Amino acid sequence: xxxxxxxxxxxxxxxxxxxxxxxxxxxxxxxxxxxxxxxxxxxxxxxxxxxxxxxxxxxxxxxxxxxxxxxxxxxxxxxxxxxxxxxxxxxxxxxxxxxxxxxxxxxxxxxxxxxxxxxxxxxxxxxxxxxxxxxxxxxxxxxxxxxxxxxxxxxxxxxxxxxxxxxxxxxxxxxxxxxxxxxxxxxxxxxxxxxxxxxxxxxxxxxxxxxxxxxxxxxxxxxxxxxxxxxxxxxxxxxxxxxxxxxxxxxxxxxxxxxxxxxxxxxxxxxxxxxxxxxxxxxxxxxxxxxxxxxxxxxxxxxxxxxxxxxxxxxxxxxxxxxxxxxxxxxxxxxxxxxxxxxxxxxxxxxxxxxxxxxxxxxxxxxxxxxxxxxxxxxxxxxxxxxxxxxxxxxxxxxxxxxxxxxxxxxxxxxxxxxxxxxxxxxxxxxxxxxxxxxxxxxxxxxxxxxxxxxxxxxxxxxxxxxxxxxxxxxxxxxxxxxxxxxxxxxxxxxxxxxxxxxxxxxxxxxxxxxxxxxxxxxxxxxxxxx
Amino acid sequence: xxxxxxxxxxxxxxxxxxxxxxxxxxxxxxxxxxxxxxxxxxxxxxxxxxxxxxxxxxxxxxxxxxxxxxxxxxxxxxxxxxxxxxxxxxxxxxxxxxxxxxxxxxxxxxxxxxxxxxxxxxxxxxxxxxxxxxxxxxxxxxxxxxxxxxxxxxxxxxxxxxxxxxxxxxxxxxxxxxxxxxxxxxxxxxxxxxxxxxxxxxxxxxxxxxxxxxxxxxxxxxxxxxxxxxxxxxxxxxxxxxxxxxxxxxxxxxxxxxxxxxxxxxxxxxxxxxxxxxxxxxxxxxxxxxxxxxxxxxxxxxxxxxxxxxxxx
Numbered sequence: 001x002x003x004x005x006x007x008x009x010x011x012x013x014x015x016x017x018x019x020x021x022x023x024x025x026x027x028x029x030x031x032x033x034x035x036x037x038x039x040x041x042x043x044x045x046x047x048x049x050x051x052x053x054x055x056x057x058x059x060x061x062x063x064x065x066x067x068x069x070x071x072x073x074x075x076x077x078x079x080x081x082x083x084x085x086x087x088x089x090x091x092x093x094x095x096x097x098x099x100x101x102x103x104x105x106x107x108x109x110x111x112x113x114x115x116x117x118x119x120x121x122x123x124x125x126x127x128x129x130x131x132x133x134x135x136x137x138x139x140x141x142x143x144x145x146x147x148x149x150x151x152x153x154x155x156x157x158x159x160x161x162x163x164x165x166x167x168x169x170x171x172x173x174x175x176x177x178x179x180x181x182x183x184x185x186x187x188x189x190x191x192x193x194x195x196x197x198x199x200x201x202x203x204x205x206x207x208x209x210x211x212x213x214x215x216x217x218x219x220x221x222x223x224x225x226x227x228x229x230x231x232x233x234x235x236x237x238x239x240x241x242x243x244x245x246x247x248x249x250x251x252x253x254x255x256x257x258x259x260x261x262x263x264x265x266x267x268x269x270x271x272x273x274x275x276x277x278x279x280x281x282x283x284x285x286x287x288x289x290x291x292x293x294x295x296x297x298x299x300x301x302x303x304x305x306x307x308x309x310x311x312x313x314x315x316x317x318x319x320x321x322x323x324x325x326x327x328x329x330x331x332x333x334x335x336x337x338x339x340x341x342x343x344x345x346x347x348x349x350x351x352x353x354x355x356x357x358x359x360x361x362x363x364x365x366x367x368x369x370x371x372x373x374x375x376x377x378x379x380x381x382x383x384x385x386x387x388x389x390x391x392x393x394x395x396x397x398x399x400x401x402x403x404x405x406x407x408x409x410x411x412x413x414x415x416x417x418x419x420x421x422x423x424x425x426x427x428x429x430x431x432x433x434x435x436x437x438x439x440x441x442x443x444x445x446x447x448x449x450x451x452x453x454x455x456x457x458x459x460x461x462x463x464x465x466x467x468x469x470x471x472x473x474x475x476x477x478x479x480x481x482x483x484x485x486x487x488x489x490x491x492x493x494x495x496x497x498x499x500x501x502x503x504x505x506x507x508x509x510x511x512x513x514x515x516x517x518x519x520x521x522x523x524x525x526x527x528x529x530x531x
Numbered sequence: 532x533x534x535x536x537x538x539x540x541x542x543x544x545x546x547x548x549x550x551x552x553x554x555x556x557x558x559x560x561x562x563x564x565x566x567x568x569x570x571x572x573x574x575x576x577x578x579x580x581x582x583x584x585x586x587x588x589x590x591x592x593x594x595x596x597x598x599x600x601x602x603x604x605x606x607x608x609x610x611x612x613x614x615x616x617x618x619x620x621x622x623x624x625x626x627x628x629x630x631x632x633x634x635x636x637x638x639x640x641x642x643x644x645x646x647x648x649x650x651x652x653x654x655x656x657x658x659x660x661x662x663x664x665x666x667x668x669x670x671x672x673x674x675x676x677x678x679x680x681x682x683x684x685x686x687x688x689x690x691x692x693x694x695x696x697x698x699x700x701x702x703x704x705x706x707x708x709x710x711x712x713x714x715x716x717x718x719x720x721x722x723x724x725x726x727x728x729x730x731x732x733x734x735x736x737x738x739x740x741x742x743x744x745x746x747x748x749x750x751x752x753x754x755x756x757x758x759x760x761x762x763x764x765x766x767x768x769x770x771x772x773x774x775x776x777x778x779x780x781x782x783x784x785x786x787x788x789x790x791x792x793x794x795x796x797x798x799x800x801x802x803x804x805x806x807x808x809x810x811x812x813x814x815x816x817x818x819x820x821x822x823x824x825x826x827x828x829x830x831x832x833x834x835x836x837x838x839x840x841x842x843x844x
Contacts, residue, residue, distance in 0.1 A: 011691050012684055021686035023816050030824035038828040042835055064646045065839040067575070085843045096582035097844050150572050471570075 067139040071146050074138060076520055083522030084110050084138075092133040108132050114510040117494040123169030128157055135493065147488055154487040155179055174428070181485050182470065183462045193425045193457055205395050205419055208452040212257075216249030217289070219452075225249045226289065235288035254441040254448075257285045260434055274434030276424050282306070290394055294366040303370060309398070309414035316366050317408075320359035331355055360408060367411045371398060392416070425459055429490035536669075546622040554629045557584060561633045573636040576647075577844060585634040585840075588627045589833060595624050596830050599823070621665055628658045646836055653829040660822040671815040679808045681801040688805045695798045696757040703749040706791045708738045739788040748780045753795055762806045767799045 020028070045064050070078050077083035089106035090097050111132040120129070135153050136146045157164035158178040165172070175189035182188060211217055216225035227249055228241045239250050260274040262284075272278060280286070282305045292303040294316065301319070303312055325331050331352055372393035392398070399415045442448055444460040451458055469489065470481030483489075560580045565571050574581050598620045601610060610616075631654050641648050675682060683691050756767040767773040777796045781789050 008681075008683065011694050012687050013690055016684065016687055016690075019686075023685075023812075023820070026817075027820040027823055030820045031827050034824040034828040035831065038831045042832070064644065065836075065843060066644050067647070068644070081843050087842050088844075090844045092577070092844075095577035095844065096579050097577065098841065150570075152567065 069142050070138050071140070071144050072142050073146070075142060077522055080522045086110060091131065092137075093131040094134045105131050111136075112510060113512050113514070116510055120493050121165075123165040124157075125164060125166060128164050148486070149488060151180060151487050154491070154493075158487075181462070181465075181487070181489075183466055188462060191426050191459060191461060192428065193459060194422065194427050205454060206397065207395065207454040209448050209458075210450050210452040212252050213449045215251045217252065231288050238288070258441075260437075273432075274437075275430070275432040277433060279422070286395070290390075292370065292391065294370050294391070295362075303392075309371065309392075309416060310412050312370065312392075313363070313367060313408060313411045316363045317360065320362045320366075321356065323362075324355040324359045328355065364405075364408055364411070367408070368405050371405055371411065371414060425457060430492060431490065543618065543622070546618060550622050550626045553626055557630060557633055574633075575636060576634050576840070581634050581636065584630040588631040588634055589837065591623045591627050591630070592830060592833060595620055595627075596826065621661070624658060624661055628654065646832065646839065650829065650832055650836055653825055653832065657822060657825045657829055660818050660825065664818040664822055667814050667818060671811050675808065675811050675815075679804045679811070681804040682808055683805070685808065685812045688809065692757050692802060692805065695801065696754060699749065699753050699757060699795055699798055702791055702794060703745050703753075705737060706739050706788055707742045707746055709746075739785055739791070741785055742788045742791075744780065744783045745788065745791070749795075752776060753799065756799055757802055761809070762802050768803065768806070770800075770803065773799060773803075 042064075065081070066078070069075070074084070084107060085091055086106040086109075090104070091107035093104045108131050115132070117132075130153060135149045137149060138144075138146060155178065158175075161172065161174070161176050161178075177186070178189065179187050208219075211219050216223075216227070218225055227247050228236045228239070229246045231239065231241075231250070239252065239256060257280055258277045260277060261272050262278055282290075287305070292305060293299055293301065294303055295301055303315065307315065328351075370391040370393075372391060396419070397417045399417060400413075405411055405414075436444075444464045445458045446464070448458045466481070468481065468483040469485050470483075471485065472482035473480050557580070561574055561584075564574045564578060564580045576582065576585055598616055601616055602613070632651070635647055635651050639648060639651055752767055756762050756765050759765060762768045766776060773796065777792055781792050784792065
């Protein structure tokens, strides 16, 4: 016989609901446990850090709120948030935040305790200047680069630069719109060499890459071949000589002259990063084939390189007069008045005067040889250059160039056109030759081996870069691209007015000088805020 | 709250669509912002979409927590129907998962902020336990209706079983002629023959001769089964075995005592149903302890996270 609902109901205790059942009691205990556990965690974590590297990451304050480990240069402040953050002030003004969290650039003052980066550009607008952390994002791991950033931080202004520069700053000297790097001119401008080097320039060295890269340094079918025997023995090894090869033709390579480091002891005095080629220097790179000999009887005598024509005149005159004295020391004992003595006849052709005239004549002959008014025939015939010119004019242009040199006064009027010796031609960007050392030079400097026009700059184009610096794709089974394409691969921000150079450590020095203890304790606010 | 039944689904459909639509819009904004700078960049919690999702998610979580006082402290207040609160709690709570995953850019890696990672895992546990609970509440009540016709209030199972034990004891005593002091004996021995037997649902019985085996049977099987905290593992827990046991005892008793045995079997069957009810109750309600406890921890740590995020924004 089945029970009725009334019978069942009669078995239930009245007011049973007033007491919590087991499930409710269990729930209550769990809630208390959760509250206690969460509260304890938050309370204990700040004190746990003092235990060093416990390995219990859960309890490390440095990781409690941190989005991730700081980059290695900042690693000592992993647990000192206030070293960089100003409490309740945004460190990155581009972020969304509640209105009551304000004071733009407040945290920048913390950065500037150590980093006094120069302004980006004199034409920049104050409202466009980002906070430090907008570009230099940290908390991305020990090995993350603080220079790595999204292109958007650059293109937010450079995407339409006219709207983001002071109109009073004058003509826009760079591309008005840059959105990304590729070969499309609408996205990125062509590489522009330094302004003073644009177009043909007669002021540079008269130089033919084609001739220098040719075997034997001659491009004429019956030209004179330049052999190792033409070089001083001390120079031969640098150009690939080996025993028994004296009569072989010299074959120059790019790195015969263009070097990433200064060879020899000079490397210790002026170490380089290898980013840029060291400038060509006559004494190191040219002298072996282009000695400035000036006298057939004194083939080992050389004019010092780097002198002005007038200084060359004076040097040579001194040399030949000294030669005359050495040949006839009696000359030193003879008095030669500067003007005729009263009541005494003028000595028209004294021995001294004759010696001086002879010395000046020899000087003039040497000058004509150096400055191109006569052939170099007879001057170190075994060292004659393939073109047969020799002297200064082998490489330099003189002003005036057309007038024949007839006397020393003419030589004193000569002027050498200035030489532009740059190590960097594309100054708006950075390029590291050392990191690209696996490539042959001509892969970027295309056509250099055929170039005989010294006024033509053989510089890379964006097309040279995009083979590697482009999004990774596969074309006909060949992988293309994959290397970085972000703006900061090549460009820097804080030396906008002097790209590629920067202002140096002194100009970047922080606003405060700190003791080691102060430094480790965290940056102080230059505005006088607490540490 | 049944969701996927013919009556309730139209009501939930609009909420469901709103959550799906909101998720799609949020994901679209997130992806558009992430790809905005050319290549993919994870939008952080303080990026425009990340910050927006964080604020919305935080507000929803605050609302979710209000269900607790709504069901206890403010029970009598006019704050809208409980059904609406529960529906909003369920669907908005579900919506916080995609929103806050986007806010936290899907980072579960403990090398990042441990607080943020703990919050992410707590969120997943809370939402998962909520989904589990909602699923259980859509399945278990129907099963209980079908399989536990003797269902009683869960907290009263122990009390009811106590009554059942007393009734069984009284019934057995009356049948074997050992009435308790306060229990009147109905019927009488007449020449060793049982004149009448009347076994009532209330547990009263009449003397039946040669019923002594019933006493041992009661102490060996019935009493332990009705007084144990759980009947699982005892001989009578298995219906098939119980049937065999009851048939066996019947063979040792007069046929007049069989209704008593049937009543004892019925009581044991109800006990079996109560065990099943307890198991179902466990699945139906115990998730709530996890859900609520982790929700409380999540809410507390979320407040800490907000303060820290604003302090070191």
